[in-house]
Amino acid sequence: MSNRIQRWKENKIGWHRNKPNSKLIEFINCLHLEQGDQVFVPLCGKSIDMMYLLDQGYRVLGVELSTLAAEQFFVENKIEYSIHQSGEFSVYSANNIQMYCGDYFKLKPEDLKSVVAVYDRASLIALPLELRVKYASHLYSIITKGCRVLLLTLNYPQSQISGPPFAVNKEEVWSLYEEGFECQQLACFNDIENEPKFQRANVDFIEKATYCLRKKVGEKMAKKIKGVVAQFGTKGYGFITGDDGEKYFVHQKNIFNKSRLKANTRVVFNAEESDKGLVATNVVLEGGSKAASSSSNGSSNGMIKFAITILFIAQAVVIYKVFFASVVG
Numbered sequence: 001m002s003n004r005i006q007r008w009k010e011n012k013i014g015w016h017r018n019k020p021n022s023k024l025i026e027f028i029n030c031l032h033l034e035q036g037d038q039v040f041v042p043l044c045g046k047s048i049d050m051m052y053l054l055d056q057g058y059r060v061l062g063v064e065l066s067t068l069a070a071e072q073f074f075v076e077n078k079i080e081y082s083i084h085q086s087g088e089f090s091v092y093s094a095n096n097i098q099m100y101c102g103d104y105f106k107l108k109p110e111d112l113k114s115v116v117a118v119y120d121r122a123s124l125i126a127l128p129l130e131l132r133v134k135y136a137s138h139l140y141s142i143i144t145k146g147c148r149v150l151l152l153t154l155n156y157p158q159s160q161i162s163g164p165p166f167a168v169n170k171e172e173v174w175s176l177y178e179e180g181f182e183c184q185q186l187a188c189f190n191d192i193e194n195e196p197k198f199q200r201a202n203v204d205f206i207e208k209a210t211y212c213l214r215k216k217v218g219e220k221m222a223k224k225i226k227g228v229v230a231q232f233g234t235k236g237y238g239f240i241t242g243d244d245g246e247k248y249f250v251h252q253k254n255i256f257n258k259s260r261l262k263a264n265t266r267v268v269f270n271a272e273e274s275d276k277g278l279v280a281t282n283v284v285l286e287g288g289s290k291a292a293s294s295s296s297n298g299s300s301n302g303m304i305k306f307a308i309t310i311l312f313i314a315q316a317v318v319i320y321k322v323f324f325a326s327v328v329g
């Protein structure tokens with residue numbers, strides 16, 4: 001966390017843009033906003049997109065760790081502001097905008113009770129996988145039912161260049177949100193031509209995607225739990241011992257990327273109850289990497305089967321020859 005504050009101190013804020021995001025302008029209608037509605041901007045930095053929202057007649061509620069970001073936002077946009085304390089947050093406020101300075105994960109539903117929509121640009125993708133899981137589930141827990149989210153993401157081959165921003169593909173957006181939100185992809189295009197940093201690193205592509213999510217009415221998102229893989233067999237299922245002491249059945253189809261798990265690996269998952277007992281779904285490795293052991297295991301198993309088959313055929317040929325020779329001879 002101090003690393004992020006340090007970036008503001010050193011002015012290393014390469015994500016900041018000086019004009020409103022074109023996808024916000026293009027797709028703002030998907031949020032179904034009316035004049036005076038309040039839009040939540042998580043991990044807001046000093047985003048100029050907040051000025052765009054204010055200029056359209058909406059109210060803004062931002063949350064940002066760095067007080068420097070908040071000060072710069074108000075000073076650079078020539079907005080007079082006051083500061084007051086609310087719980088763990090220093091709240092920078094002016095007409096129609098409040099910026100909560102503090103940790104997003106400490107926000108409570110009562111802080112967002114007037115919020116009707118969320119705008120996420122460079123926020124989810126600023127976080128490593130484990131925090132993204134926590135971020136999505138926290139967002140679900142603090143916004144009201146029916147609340148809409150305009151989400152912008154990037155996707156590129158993560159093995160070719162490291163984040164942040166981190167690569168988040170459609171599959172991951174669904175895995176993070178589908179349970180509690182109706183999800184729709186609005187746009188997705190390769191923008192490598194406008195990304196010199198990615199070109200220099202010879203990255204194959206960089207997809208920019210826009211999603212509209214709507215928090216489902218009357219459904220609950222499953223509880224997130226951490227635990228350790230107790231066993232996982234070649235048939236594609238096994239058990240996880242949750243940190244809550246419970247034993248969870250896990251099937252390969254419920255693992256991110258449909259990969260296999262190794263025993264003793266730490267994982268994060270949704271805890272669900274079924275007729276047959278506790279089940280783990282949306283399983284990801286704790287600490288970030290998406291896949292566990294998988295295709296490489298699959299291919300080595302394949303090689304072993306192939307070698308045994310060849311051995312078996314060779315033996316059959318030898319036995320046949322010996323038998324044939326003794327009969328003929």
Ligand SMILES: C[S@@+](CC[C@H](N)C(=O)[O-])C[C@H]1O[C@@H](n2cnc3c(N)ncnc32)[C@H](O)[C@@H]1O
Binds near residue numbers: 005016042046063
């Ligand atoms: C990549 S920047 C994006 C800022 C903004 N969304 C934009 O488009 O310019 C991510 C921001 O999130 C802030 N941040 C990171 N973790 C946070 C947390 N747990 N709570 C609040 N802000 C956080 C960082 O200080 C940084 O300003």
